Amino acid sequence: MEIAPPTELSQIRESVRALCAAFPGRYWRDLEPSRYPAEFVAALTRDGWLGALIPERYGGAGLSLTAASVVVEEINASGCNAGACHAQMYTMGTILRHGSEAQKERYLPPIASGELRLQAFGVTEPGAGSDTTSITTTATRTASGYVVHGQKIWTSRAEHSDLMLLLARTTPRDEVARKTEGLSTFLVDMKAARTAGTMTIRPIATMMNHATTEVFLDGVELAADALVGEEGDGFRYILDGMNAERVLIAAECVGDGRWFTQKAAAYASERVVFGRPIGANQGVQFPIAAAYAQVEAADLMRYRAAALFDQGRPCGPEAGMAKLLASEAAWAAANTCVDAHGGFGFAQEYDVERKFRETRLYKVAPVSNNLVLAYLGQHVLGMPRSY
Amino acid sequence: MKIAVCVKEVPDPTAEKRIDPDTKRLVRSGENTLNRYDRHAIEEAVRLREGAAPGAEIAVVLVAPASASRTVDKALAQGGDRSVHLADDGLSGSDIVATSRALAAVLARDSYDLIVFGQQGSDAECYVMASAVAERLARPCVTQVAALALDGSSLKVKRQVETGYETLEVSLPAVISVSDAINEPRYPSLPAIMGAKRKPHEVLSLADVGLAAGDVGVDGSRTHVSALSKPPTRGDSVKLEDDGTAAEKILAFLVERKVVA
């Protein structure tokens, strides 16, 4: 497979690395358990990185997904955490692909400049995680638009976002032929809803610093033009946006995997026990080498999925596999890194335990790896539906 | 104000340098990139444009193979406004004498107020190109500039020398080379990286700058490499394995030689 990175890839890597160097482990440790990395996100915004995927005519950089994925990869490979802001890069894809020209002109330029943050994505609900079409949040038509009732959970960065892309049911499930129908996507002005008292956000304490929340929607009023695309087609739009998200998450996992293997290899070469570096023992060295191989293999699938996406070709299986393989590889690398560090793997000042907690998420979110396997089993291998 | 920043394409400094035994030249067929010392030169020009010389135009000037587009893009992303690239097969094998002739010919096509170089190339480490070009253009030259301030039509510069700093004033037009201590170059933002390709790129041949094949390349060079050998290893070096007493041993060594009392 030909992977010909354009000239700017090396420059992107250099610039992102240089930016990240100003945010070392100490910065991230001091944020724990729950302070948002506002300075880091501001620096990425200032240098235009979060507008990477927005076309140039709307004020973005018009990067390919391949190049944009390098941005988040380098962030995580530098020991930073792209999870704080990756959604600002891709959530706008739904507006870009399915929004009206008026919506694009109104929202994309301020999202590109960072003036408006669209990095909250309200899909998951307490009663509907993997089974997305079972969501019960409803948007009911009113004279002037819609009114929304329901609850979302795991809505990350909601407190640090101006807009939320919301999935809600617009036609009751028993009135549509298929449960994938009757769902719609909306662009919600969160500030307005919070001011009106119809939206309440509650942070959820988690094992890593991720600014995730639950959001209560009690009569949020939306104008008719908050609807993105056609009413009832929302599930398709969400699925369609997932490929870009999965490729970016895969790239973050590859970045994590690189960080863990490099950190582990360096420590194993330095730490002397029984009179020689621990890395001179195959029991220490081989798991690190094996994790490295796993990360590199996952990286190929990530580039393949990204290339298909950039060519406008179907890439559902590849994007899913990239996310699956990369999250498993990063997790293998994380465990290897903790093992190699022995007790020091648990000490906060080494950052290993922090990255370990952070990378664990991607086996579960934005989609559980089981569901990726279920998709491959059914849709690629033609086996019976398992969910 | 018109500023030219001369930049060099060099082999990726993270790769090991290799000499081709047949040609006795540095192998340049691997990854090549912008000489890191030149980033300080571009940065200093950008700072002039942002400060004392608003509206200054910064031209990035290079003599390099036609394939040097990555280097050109990098230099422009860093802040250059346009590039002037002399690319001609006849330049291959040029030494300092020939390269400075080629650079001077490119620079003479325009009336630059200030020509800025980095202190050295990370490949050949010669430190002399600024002086050689200044000589050919008959312009004043200050090398190893560690700080500068524009004052009307002259520059006040601090020059790094072994014993400290010299403070000099040089009237423009002039040629300077900046030390790598003069500034901390910024890394380009994403819009700057993407914008580099849209900036004007001028590619010139030898004929365009009025040079003949014999003026440059091997024929135009005045040095000839007859043989290469590795520097002899120093027999009197001592290698210490730290068993916890290395610091004391180093101190004793320095005291013995009266480096520290």
Ligand SMILES: Cc1cc2nc3c(=O)[nH]c(=O)nc-3n(C[C@H](O)[C@H](O)[C@H](O)COP(=O)(O)OP(=O)(O)OC[C@H]3O[C@@H](n4cnc5c(N)ncnc54)[C@H](O)[C@@H]3O)c2cc1C
């Ligand atoms: C930190 C964090 C941030 C998140 N951010 C967001 C966000 O911003 N926006 C958003 O909408 N969501 C977000 N999520 C939600 C995330 O997408 C879901 O947690 C995920 O999709 C899984 O859903 P669930 O938690 O309801 O698990 P469940 O669906 O309850 O699944 C539980 C377990 O059972 C397995 N399972 C379920 N059904 C089957 C089956 N049929 N076959 C095999 N295995 C099965 C799953 O794989 C999983 O292992 C976030 C989650 C976390 C933890």
